Amino acid sequence: MKILIATDKPFAKVAVDGIRKEIEAAGFDLALLEKYTEKQQLLDAVGDANAIIIRSDIIDAEVIAAAKNLKIVVRAGAGYDNVDLEAATAAGVCVMNTPGQNANAVAELVFGLLVYAVRNFYNGTSGTELKGKKLGIHAYGNVGRNVARIAKGFGMELFAYDAFCSDELIAADEVTPVSSVKELYQISDIVSLHIPATPETKQSINKELLSLLPKGAVLINTARKEVIHEAEILEFMQERTDFKYMTDILPGNHAEMQEKLTGRYFSTPKKMGAQTAEANINAGIAAAQQIVDFLKNGNQRFRVNL
Numbered sequence: 001m002k003i004l005i006a007t008d009k010p011f012a013k014v015a016v017d018g019i020r021k022e023i024e025a026a027g028f029d030l031a032l033l034e035k036y037t038e039k040q041q042l043l044d045a046v047g048d049a050n051a052i053i054i055r056s057d058i059i060d061a062e063v064i065a066a067a068k069n070l071k072i073v074v075r076a077g078a079g080y081d082n083v084d085l086e087a088a089t090a091a092g093v094c095v096m097n098t099p100g101q102n103a104n105a106v107a108e109l110v111f112g113l114l115v116y117a118v119r120n121f122y123n124g125t126s127g128t129e130l131k132g133k134k135l136g137i138h139a140y141g142n143v144g145r146n147v148a149r150i151a152k153g154f155g156m157e158l159f160a161y162d163a164f165c166s167d168e169l170i171a172a173d174e175v176t177p178v179s180s181v182k183e184l185y186q187i188s189d190i191v192s193l194h195i196p197a198t199p200e201t202k203q204s205i206n207k208e209l210l211s212l213l214p215k216g217a218v219l220i221n222t223a224r225k226e227v228i229h230e231a232e233i234l235e236f237m238q239e240r241t242d243f244k245y246m247t248d249i250l251p252g253n254h255a256e257m258q259e260k261l262t263g264r265y266f267s268t269p270k271k272m273g274a275q276t277a278e279a280n281i282n283a284g285i286a287a288a289q290q291i292v293d294f295l296k297n298g299n300q301r302f303r304v305n306l
């Protein structure tokens with residue numbers, strides 16, 4: 001059995017070593033394709049792979065068709081919007097993710113971006129503190145929960161909205177559940193986005209919603225670029241000069257945002273929320289173990305396609 005790690009954005013070496021150990025202990029072979037620049041390299045590499053470990057790498061119908069022996073794809077991470085689930089299902093390929101394994105890393109970056117924002121990009125002027133501010137957690141999954149835990153240390157007041165998580169679960173973490181997205185944006189000084197990119201959420205963070213935010217608000221996006229209405233956030237920010245936007249996912253209109261919103265907009269050059277040795281080890285080894293358990297025992301826990 002050949003297990004391929006295909007990562008445009010490589011794992012830390014220590015994580016690759018850990019994955020190799022798991023795969024070889026199971027009697028399988030490991031192949032590595034990192035930092036590839038052309039899709040053809042991926043198409044060539046998957047040709048004889050029985051299993052693939054990926055990150056945000058695009059696994060579309062063409063890749064699945066090229067992977068004639070493929071049985072399973074594991075997205076070492078949370079979001080699987082980069083995998084064509086229908087094509088995988090049609091080809092009899094199991095798709096899994098590794099929920100929670102990189103959540104702390106992403107949550108820590110939220111505060112890296114947030115402190116940078118409220119201290120005015122370290123330009124020397126007086127900023128504001130996080131203590132006592134209202135933080136709205138938009139979707140209360142694994143990352144949202146970690147954000148809540150860290151925010152308590154800053155002394156923030158916590159609110160969350162999640163269409164799929166019960167109020168009881170949110171309240172159990174001493175976070176106030178709110179009943180609508182609108183309400184969350186009306187009350188929050190800072191909103192941290194943790195919604196997945198789905199047909200329902202795409203471009204849902206639009207001007208109408210952002211307009212509800214109080215003066216001086218900050219939006220932190222460590223989720224997906226697709227959930228933002230990029231033209232409208234730019235328009236909104238040109239009108240609302242008090243508002244700041246910090247993102248870990250480079251917008252399509254980055255150059256324009258940077259030019260027009262100096263000092264109020266920041267994007268990391270390449271998504272790095274989950275880019276820690278710890279997250280790489282946790283998610284990478286979980287992916288390897290899930291593949292071994294699937295190939296040897298048929299365990300389909302964490303399967304995300306039908």
Ligand code: 3PG
Binds near residue numbers: 076077275
């Ligand atoms: C995820 O969905 O797990 C995060 O967005 C991390 O993505 P990455 O593995 O590409 O860094």
